[in-house]
Amino acid sequence: MTRRKFVCGNWKMHKTVAEAVAFVKELEAALGEAKGKVQVAVAPPFTALHAVARAATGTSVEVAAQDVHWEAKGAFTGEVSAAMLAEVGCRHGIVGHSERRQLFGETDETVRKKVGALLAAHLQPIVCVGETLAEREAGRTLEVVGRQVRAGLAGLSAQELERLTLAYEPVWAIGTGRTATTAQAQEVHAAIRAILRELGAPVADRIRIQYGGSVKPENAAELMAQPDVDGALVGGASLEPNGFAAIVKGALR
Numbered sequence: 001m002t003r004r005k006f007v008c009g010n011w012k013m014h015k016t017v018a019e020a021v022a023f024v025k026e027l028e029a030a031l032g033e034a035k036g037k038v039q040v041a042v043a044p045p046f047t048a049l050h051a052v053a054r055a056a057t058g059t060s061v062e063v064a065a066q067d068v069h070w071e072a073k074g075a076f077t078g079e080v081s082a083a084m085l086a087e088v089g090c091r092h093g094i095v096g097h098s099e100r101r102q103l104f105g106e107t108d109e110t111v112r113k114k115v116g117a118l119l120a121a122h123l124q125p126i127v128c129v130g131e132t133l134a135e136r137e138a139g140r141t142l143e144v145v146g147r148q149v150r151a152g153l154a155g156l157s158a159q160e161l162e163r164l165t166l167a168y169e170p171v172w173a174i175g176t177g178r179t180a181t182t183a184q185a186q187e188v189h190a191a192i193r194a195i196l197r198e199l200g201a202p203v204a205d206r207i208r209i210q211y212g213g214s215v216k217p218e219n220a221a222e223l224m225a226q227p228d229v230d231g232a233l234v235g236g237a238s239l240e241p242n243g244f245a246a247i248v249k250g251a252l253r
């Protein structure tokens, strides 16, 4: 089964509106032969979403939000709903990022609620899962990731599952320069795919599973050549358009 590779840049708390808009133009120019062959998205901070979506209109670059609240509206100071994200031109929403889990109290339950809210607003969730270094060293990687996948996707229909992307991001590899080996990534990706088969048998082979954690131009092609690695979620190395385009092109090799 061939799945079109999907590479998303997560800018975290970086870039002004002007910087973000300029990036889209430079990225589109740098994508070259990868344009249309690889699905590409960037996740700017909330403040730049509208402007980036406008700048990306007519290009091959799609827009993702870094987070979302699960309620449609109400007294939730500081939060943004899925419908609000859709209105400004977002197509995807990242949920369950390890920084949200570790620093802002994200749980498997809130991930599941956010997935539901994104799907209801016709957005495509990118659901992040991954173990800490202590969990890996204790031999608990597959147990932890399995729990996050099952809880984050609980009760979704096959049609709903098909609309989402998973991102395996070992916490120890995020922003550390330390990347999972191709064998480590493939092992967990295959385990996630096996769970997806249990949850929604016929569609499991169509769901993309991205790898995230210190992906850079030098290691992107090798990681994405693994049979169950269907793209990348890229933090630090997505902040510079030529380097990010080089990562995207790694999906063609």
Ligand code: PEP
Residues within 6 Å of the ligand: 010, 169, 173, 174, 175, 176, 177, 212, 213, 214, 215, 233, 234, 235, 236, 237
């Ligand atoms: C991320 O935060 O999703 C990420 C993978 O970061 P980095 O590429 O910087 O490790």
